[in-house]
Amino acid sequence: MTLTSEEIERYKRHLVLREVGGQGQQKLKAARVLLGGAGGLGSPLAVYLAAAGVGTIGLVDDDVVSLSNLQRQILHDTPHVGAPKVDSGRDAIVRLNPHITVETHPVRLDAENALDIISRYDIICDGSDNFATRYLVSDACYLAKKTLVFGAVGPFDGYVTTFKPHEAGPGGKPYPTYRCLFPEAPPPGTVANCSEVGVLGAVVGVIGTLQAVEVLKEIAAAGESLAGRLLIYDALGARFETVKITWDPSNSLSGDNPTITDLSIHEGSEDIAACDA
Secondary structure (H helix, E strand, O other), X not given: OOOOHHHHHHOHHHHOOOOOHHHHHHHHHHOEEEEEOOOOOHHHHXXXXXXXXXXXXXXXXXXXXXHHHHHOOXXXXXXXXXXXXXXXXXXXXXXXXXXXXXXXXXXXXXXXXXXXXXXXXXXXXXXXXXXXXXXHHHHHHHHHOOEEEEEEEOOOEEEEEEEOOOXXXXXXXXXXXXXXXXXXXXXXXXXXXXXXXXXXHHHHHHHHHHHHHHHHHHHHOOOOOOEOEEEEEEOOOOEEEEEEOOOOOOOXXXXXXXXXXXXXXXXXXXXXEOOOO
């Protein structure tokens, strides 16, 4: 996919990078990335992926912009309060980079539509704020053989990893899935909701930006993937830590004897709030 003269000027800081260059930039232009959520994590993701020249960005979110979102959801602004987030996000992306195609999905991902929507994209980014959606997206990505770049936040902490269990890791074993890390969702009421305990807006920006970096690395095949590793950020301690995560052969999705072979397990599933991204 060739670059226009205007795109060459726009992306010239990428073009001189040995790890990106012309071929890498063409890969970015050809790539299709879906953002599951146009909120706190989806905001820096959308901004940096659009600025980097990712050719098609999908936004899936059924919510509207509220004033309380603007403390961290930098994709949106005051004039868009009350507007659908996918529309507000599309407008911001096009203002930043008119070369980007934005596909909007003003729906909530569920057992009926998740596979259809996810299958249209190369890489999926999870920026959801509840455990039901996280498990749904992870399961759908595994079934569709799509790479998932995952992010989550707490009040002053955050987590990033890449799931690609459809590929073999070192030693020939599959890379882990979300269910290898967390086999089941926590019971309702055991995890604090950020609408109650709060979240430092800039922390969400750090994690969403790290997700964007990992997406660009995956597309350009640059550096070392986070697959099989969990990156943990402690804002108050100003520390990063990386821990190894491995495939669990007993997990119900990608294990030796899987019991999840479609998304029917998610029909009528109850949302359990996580931190509001």
